[in-house]
Amino acid sequence: MPRLVLGIVAAAISFVAAPREAAAARVPVIYQSGQHAFECGPLPAPYDKEPMAARIQAGYLCDVTGIFWSYFSVRNCKPVAFDGDTYSDDPELVAAIKAAYPESSMKRGLWDRYGWILLALFVAAGLFLWIKGAITGKDDD
Helix, strand or coil, rough: CCCHHHHHHHHEEEEEEEHHHHHCCCCCCCCCEEEEEEEEEEEECCCCHCHHHHHCCEEEEEEEEEEECCEEEEEEEEEEEECCEEEEHHHHHEEEEEHHHCCCHCCCCCCHHHHHHHHHHHHHHHHHHHHHHHCCCCCCC
């Protein structure tokens, strides 16, 4: 059993350490970095009166780093109005969004916010079992 856990941990570390090779081999990428827009709500007044305002959301565009879509680093957030992959950071609109929605109002789910802790605990438990097996000399295979 410890060898199986060690194999899983080693495979996960190799995928994280070499995401370019993993992507080239058609393996799902488990490491993310870049920008992500987090929704806060609808556009604040007076921008909510525009015809396209129903599709556009107010939120924050942040630099993110994470694994399995759980971000352990969310930084450099700036208020924006966004629709999918396009966003506007017009100074007047940014000021209205910042006044209506503080950065703490970003909508983030439990996995998005805390999932990396669960993954780290899984890896730590695997390492603990492997070390325990190596010290005691017992092998569950």
